[in-house]
Amino acid sequence: MYVRKILLRLHLILGLGTGLLFFVIALSGALYTWEPEYSRLAYHQTVEARDRPMISISDIRQSLEKTFPEGDFRTALYRNRESSIEVLLYAPGTYYLAQLNPYSAELIHLQDMNKGWINYLKKLHRNLLLGELGREIVHWVTLLAIPLVVSGLIIWWPAKGRPSRDTFFLKATASAKKRNYDLHSVLGFYVSWVLIFALITGIYWGFSPVKETIKLLSGENNIEWEIPRSQVPARPVENDGILDQLIADYRNTFPNSEVRIGVPHGEEDPIHLSVIDPGKGLTAINHYYHDQYSGERIEGVFRNGLSSEISTFNAINGMVYEIHFGSILGLPGRILVCIAALIAASLPITGLLIWLDKGKRK
Template sequence: MSIRKILAKIHLIIGLGTGILFSVVALSGALYTWEPEVSRIIYQHEVEKQSKPFVPVTALINTMKQAFPEGDFRTALYRDQESSIEVLLYVPGTYYLAQINPYTAELIHLQDMKQGWLNHLKNLHRNLLLGDIGREIVHWVTLLALPMLISGLVLWWPIRGWPKKEKFYIKWSVSPKKLNYDLHNILGFYATWILIFSVVTGLFWGFEIVKDISKEISGENEISYETPTSKISTTNQTSDSNEILNSLIKKYHSEFSNSQVRIGIPHRKDEAIHLSVIDPNKGINAVDHFYHDRYSGEPIQGEFLNGLSNERSTFNLINGMVYDIHLGGIMGLPGRILVFLASLIGASLPITGFIFWLSKNKNGQKTI
């Protein structure tokens, strides 16, 4: 049996065995590509711009104490002048995101992030709504998708010579059977080049051994990170600490006016104030992290796991790139559009492939 026939059988067996699951994962992933835009609408991020300063952190804390006292206030994300301030709150078993008016501290929207159709869509992509078992299934479907995609590319290439121009575009006036074949063969060719990157990055998340090998090769395991800590004060400085939070967010949001700034509220006595400066037009690798003593407000220096973007380790650079590549964010909006279209096509490939296999069987041709 020739290598080409072996690849054809591999392509067919994997496609028939995992096709439905791959379609579900690909389709849900395609739809979830637009999570930032959808979240802005359904979680009511939009606010009317006003010519007044943003409210301090303490105003946000007071708002949530009255509106949602059971929530453990964790972080506040200050964005642009037409966006709400987003507050993260922990509750046993789940977490909430609150959208607060940056000019009045009025609560606009409160969302349990483990509820709602957008969260279900995310979990459908990650674990087929089946929890840990589903997560393992998705990981293995992702792994099997790699040889299926690569074998499809090999099969697309003609047995002899170079591909003719007919291999690159679809003729819509042909018979339904030929059209179905072209939708599978030609669209699959274009989408596979993008899907391979989505699959490989999915494997990085899905299998710990991939991360472990990456850490070993990059030297990450040899790095000893420090933990940013505050010098514990013996006096009660609650009011001073609040003022430090307010002054820091004001300083950073003013200094980095074109960026988003997230401030973390310390809970442990020795915990530092954590500020993240996020450029919304760039990926995870562009995020800068800063730390300040919760009692004095003084900056804390050191070699931290999350530090300045230009000091990230090789592994952390790879880890950030994996996230951005998987979602297409590494190329901005055009990249997300490409991932969206490729994933939509990917979701259709098992369907068109099954129809093609079924039609061959009806014609009496042995395919497996």
């Protein structure tokens, strides 16, 4: 009983101390689960499919030189025939995502990725809109939420015997106080099993010693990665023709995949192509490299290479994001995480009401 009282006190102190921040983090996380759908609507990524070839890298460059010449063209993402081509552009102090019509190269939408409500929602979840200070606060709230959840599970278990059937269900006919207690206790029990994974993955991002430990245990530090480089010729060579040919070849070779092509900027930079299978996750992405002058494929042991050759650490690193937002289980997983995060956001409110009610009775 003494240990139970300590856990009750711990649960109360952690809940009152982090409740408001936890509410904001959980609610923003639940909303951000649907970022791909928000972006598709807000950034006008849907286009009418046409029976004609998609534009080339040269077409993209010409269009951007007219509409946004100050942007530094970095990558182009070719998706399906009903989606715009998404171009990454660097600019002083920020970066942009430009959506281009895949058949006419018309600029459909240009988004400063440091502005807009989707970006603010992401920052609210990651740093409470407070920059690096907010990021540290989020990390520590995430860490403290683990003993909060664990202590809640232990408190949920009866002091004597096993849980009765009633502890697993909400009772609509109970009093208002009892319903509020059940909302905190019963829903808290169910959501804990999902929430614990979101918290652990959040700690992975927030505390570098965690990531470094996994690197050490997985043997990542013992792997000697090669760096893909282009062979610089004696005379300058225009590489737009090579870029056009490569993106056409890859789209023909992988017709059911999305293909991202990176435009080299340094003399030794390779042309980087990523083949993405929608719905298969970050660990299923295949990375290819080509010499920017000759177009020949560059092979070697690269940190980002073929998915079949991915290292243990890189596989874990990719899965962390998918687990955090539930995408590892596809749409059902995202729905589950969203619901769990919404319930988690309600727990500080129901918990506060329970504490206030006990204070009144005392």
